[in-house]
Amino acid sequence: MIPTQGLMAGLVTSEGFHHTETGQYGRFLRVVAQWERRRLGGGHGGGWVGGMVPAHTLALSTDAHLTLVLPDLTHQGFQAKSVIDGLTGDQAIQVSALVGRYHGTVVAYKLVTATDLQTAFPQCFNVASTDSPVFTVFSKTGFERLRQEWDGKDTYTPLLDKLMLYESLVPEFIVSNLLPQEPFATALHGDLQPSNLFFRCTDDGDTEIKVIDWATARYSHGPLDLIYLLNMGLETQVRRQVTEEAKDAYFTAFNAALRELGAGMSYPRSAFDTAYLLGRQLIVLWSIMSVNLFFTHPTLTSRLHAIIADVLLDPSVPPPSLS
Template sequence: MAEQELLVRSANDITETWVLNLLQYHHHHNLSGIGGTVRLRKWCLQDLKSKETLGGGCSSRVIVKVEYEVMGDVEHPATTEEQLKEETFVVKTVPSQGVMVDMLTSEGLHHSEVNQYGKFLRVLVTWEAERRGVDVGMMAEIVPSHVLAVSDDHYFTLVLPDLTQLGYQTRLLEEGLSGPEVMVTARALGRFHGTAVAFKMVTKTNLQDSFPTCFHVAHDQSELFTFFHKAGFERLHQEWEGLPERAALLSLLKPYETHATTFVVHNLLPREPFATAIHGDPQPTNILFKYTADGDCTIKLIDWAQARYSKGTYDLVYMLSIGVEPEVRRQVSSQAKEEYFKAFNDTLKDLDAGLAYPRNVFDEDMMLSEQLSVVWCVSSINLLYSSTRLQRRLYCILNDILYSPSIKPLHYFLPESSSSSSS
């Protein structure tokens, strides 16, 4: 069966016939050397209710549990008992409710996510393993292998193994990441970003041209940067005006509010040669952790809809800002930056990329990313979540960045026309 025929519009379209066709497709396209005919023994469907506002509004997610056997597999002869298999899949389909309902498809974010799994991530994982001369490389630890990734103009269907059944755990945004989890994630992001840079340098590949629709491109008419920024700052004024202790911060935020869209679009532009593939949304619910008996930890990154070609430091700062409680962030931020920087450069060296990430360039990228996080935090935490804990997190992020002596005034980094109009 062709993968396009497995596209469904909602969980209601998942039938026994669809499940059987998915299994047959999975065994013929994803499992090397597996032949024979799939016979479905039993299956069940369960709703996967997200505890996060944004996660629950972005898409419909259901669990599909299957029990089946593969008949006539002459290359892998076995008894019926040995051929009996059980698997659990997460099926993600078109948005059903919430603020992201129209934006996902109008912005093409559903194509980005599907094509990341089906094209770019698969290529990167394969290339990195071959480059290292191993069967399974380091990227396979970070990127979950998918079963199906398909989309059209209005719908998408993404099928992944249920990682929680494989021992992975996630964290709620409100909960935040622990210090050790921040370190593991920082190292993983450094390895991922370094691998993407090494890939483009060694293969002389232009990632945006060679992988069209895999990376979301920022533009000043995008609702991601117009509606969200405007609504986020409006809500901030409603909550903060009249509070004397917040007046100074509101004053410092004024340039960011005035030039939010221009600044974000300009700041997301790739700066060569260290521009890389970034996840775009490494918040706690998109990072899954797996601990071994001896205390080691690996992660998987899911939800690649906002993948971009930009500064890798944006992912690091986003994770540290949105996904970590203030006390933890202040305690581990410096070390996390060093772990990321080292992992990035170690990866470039290991893969013979022919360049190293200079400290001064990294430091400037970090500063630009911290500035960018001011707008992004106002547009996400403040708009989509309203708990006291997350509002405190937002206040501390803004306070720490806007009063930091290492952060230059915003007008230094605005396009010339916008900077002139603000003076």
């Protein structure tokens, strides 16, 4: 165990977690934020990335874990919502735009500086493995529970056959489709749930947003962060109402970052749509792997079931394949 510093003085955490949060990903965020600030030449204050990351990235906000909520956030009036409550529609759109801006900034940084992120920031990004218990044990028990809960229910029974296609491909489908596709692969947060998002209204009516808990960062398709946010972080009806607006906000902000930071290219809508479609297939599996975690919470269980059903019933989402 090692002590933290600054506003976190007197608290301790594991050395491994500390190095991931402040040593690896913390360094990456600081480098990108400093580059963006210089590139903007004083525009947008201290930069978008610098504005969204607290001074100390070392923080968890859930009661179920070691809780290190940053004093400077709560003392300054920032508040987070619970996963059960979910974000409001306006909050989801605001975060979607911010995340799009962040993802576009990372792409611009690596293109302009010719930086290979995975080489320049070793041990910063999680890499999926087919033998991970998350993709084996969690998925197996999730499918078993879902079959028990859906069997004999007229609404869900027709979907069980569709689920078999997903079950037969785990974990290879997940691992192969998390591989980054250049040139628009970017740095994902990996866990954009409400408890990791802090909001504060400013005196002029704007909203400030801080994002914490970067320990599950991944180098992959940006829209996967957006998909996770909209599905895991919103009540079902809110998700259905704001999805298209949130997608547009993300896409517009991504391209604004590329343009303003001189990346020399734009993110094609076709590439975004392809990655987003893949994300919808993956969210079926993320949801199934979460079923056993949330089965005691009716609200979250209902949300997970709705996510899975909405994708399986959508004719625009093809069955998963490894081709």
